[in-house]
Amino acid sequence: MRHRADEIVLAEVGGFDSLNPFILRGSAPWGVNLLTVQSLLGRSYDEPFALYGALAETVETDSARSYVDFTLRDGIRFSDGSPVTLDDVMWSFETMGLEGHPRYRNAWTKVATMEATGPRTLRLTFTEPDREMPLILGLRPIVQRAQFDVTAGGRSFADSSLQPVIGSGPYVVSRVDPGRSITFERVADWWGNDLPLFRGQYNLQEIRYEYYSDLSVAFEGFKAGVISVWREPNAARWRDSYDFPAMTDGRMQQIEIPHERPSGMSGFYFNTRRPIFADWRVRQALISAFDFEQINTTINDGAEPRITSYFGNSVLGLQPGPAEGRVAALLAPYADSLPPGAIDGYTLPVSDGRSNRRNLRAAARLLNDAGWHADAQGVLRNEQGQAFDLEILLLQGQTEIQTAAASFIGALHNLGINARVSLIDSAQYVQRTNEYNFDMTYTQRLMSLSPGNEQVLYWGSQGVTQPGSRNWAGVDQPAVDALIETMLSSQTTEDFTAAVRALDRVLMAGRYAIPFWFSPVSRLAASRTLHFPQHLPIYGDWTGFMPEVWWYQE
Known part of the structure; x- marks a missing residue:
């Protein structure tokens, strides 16, 4: 053609x-948000923390970032030729914050007041310190209010x-x-x-x-x-x-x-809301059962490196070995609640690419310690006699992920776990993941060099019960919430980097995902x-x- x-x-x-990407309902094409809407500010992708004026001509804030003032440009228009007004901007902020997708709501809860201070000027005052808030709100999509006026x-x-x-x-x-x-x-x-x-x-x-x-x-x-x-x-x-x-x-x-850019985390995520995954030893056992070396050879001819942390491949990634300096100080208050490896260091199991027997033996011991024992037929059961049964939910068309899942399921069956794959279409997948109705699933969490409030959406404890967050793993860890807050309030590069590296450690040691490759x-x-x-x-x-x-x- x-x-x-x-x-x-x-x-x-x-x-x-759907063609509305700003709500929880429906599945919309990525291009709608990317191409048809604009925000007050725009990114420069050579400068991780820099934004420039788009719909906004000027931006003003104080050193504490307690407020932000935006002044709109003259001559900005919607695609139908109508002007973009201050009313459109304020309506977009409030409506997306209250009725839009949950990814918009966390930032809106930090807005104490919003007021027009001139014909083209808007002030937002914040409830708490968050140095990223002027940037986050500057990137909010602005849409025409009139199209959603049901009275007209x-x-x-x-x-x-x-x-x-x-x-x-x-x-x-x-x-x-x-x-x-x-x-x-x-x-x-x-x-x-x-x-x-x-x-x-x-x-x-x-x-x-x-x-x-x-x-x-x-x-x-x-x-x-x-x-x-x-x-x-x-x-x-x-x-x-x-x-x-x-x-x-x-x-x-x-x-x-x-x-x-950072590697992010691509792999099979555990839904820790499910009782079978509540114990970190169970999650570690399944991580050990996943023969990455063999699967990587089958799918990628062994050419791709494994993801070793959420911010790997960047200066923000965790450093090997025990935590030191500022990172150790940030983790110390939570030492009693952190999983093994967060402070003293965590590494992924490795096979020789031909046999994973050593790791499978370690997995069996961990499952036994966690209360799962094989019956006469070799089926793993807990103390209540319930079989270890899990579903891996996958989107149709993910051929390579299905190949990885098939190999993984074979290893799980050897451990006495009844595992299966369910393939569903995109509409069902969106609905089930929005409702956290799965045991395990494959997804990617992409990371930037300027992580911020999106980390609340990914890992914040409020997402354990709030539908539509991106906390699919059900992370509910006080240290995670505190480290994200520290990251958001940091005023030096050193403090920010330490907070991200500490967060990376807690997420890896939490065993929330089985890492793939990048x-x-x-x-x-x-x-x-x-x-x-x-x-x-x-x-x-x-x-x-x-x-x-x-x-x-x-």
Whole structure:
């Protein structure tokens, strides 16, 4: 298939049933938030803690960050041509904070007052010290209030809908094939065209996302020329599966983009709300049963390094061995409640890649110590006689994750655990994970070089019972809450780094996930008609890079 000029076509796995990404209900395409709405401030992806004015012309705050003042620019407009007003901004803040997705609510609870202090000026005063709050609120999406005015025939903000949200971003939704594809078209006279922050960005006239049932089908679509760019997650396939005609005749090219961002945590997460995972020894046993070396060889030909911490591959990651200095001081008040390894150091079990017997024996001992014993048929049971039964919930189309799960389940059966995989579609998956209705599941928690309030959403204890948080593991640890607060209130780089490293230690020692692998480079196969700047951002292939700064040129 020949693409039109100034177009890029990207592949997604799964589907969508909503175009409102700001509420808990429904599953919306990522591109809606990325392309059609704008915020008061915008990121520079070469500067982890820097934001610049977008809808806001100026920002003012005090040294304590007890308040923030935003002044709107003249001439900013929504995609339908109507002006972005202070009323739209204030309504967006309050509505998303009260009715929007839970990811917006934590920040809103820290807003004591919001008031208009001039025709284009807004002041937000905070309830407590949080140096990130002006940045967080500056990045809140701003949408048009009138479209949600039910008294004038508008729709309810809380309702899932396939009607596009009216925002002030550089693109609008132009075509939708529900659940199958969505196309965005560039706004010709976009108000931000000449703003220095956006110069060189949003060069493509159309951006289309095609949805596929699984990665293998999507890859075939790329080989056939339906997809413009392919992000290759598998190192082995990158080496040996790119000899198809479009690549060998030069229409496509392979590109490796290095990055310096943290590894994040990709793997099987335990839902510790489930009684079977309440004991850290059980979680450690299952971590030991997972033969990473063998699975990595099968899937990646052994080429990818293992994730060893949530902020690994960066200066923010935990340091090996016992905690020292400021990190040790931060952990000391919680020493009695911390799991083994948080203070004295924690490392993942390693196999020789051929046999995992030593780790399986260690796993069996841990399960026995935790009260799980094999009956005459070899089935693990607790003191109440209940069998150890667990479900690994996976999204359809995750072929490599299914391969990892199959190997893992074999090891669990050897331990007497009845484990199974359940494959479900994206709509069911969103619903079940929002309600924490799973035993184990695969997910990724991506980390930046400027971690902040999103850590509350990922690990904060309020997410144990609050539906829709990202605390899928059910982390309920006083040290985690305290370290996140310390991180948010730190005023020096040294204190901030120590708080993140201490948090990293507690999360790793908590055994909340079975870590998979990560790649220090991104692998992109792309049409030779698509180009990007020679200077690469510190985050590499990340938000703000593709498709934002790419352009079409024959």
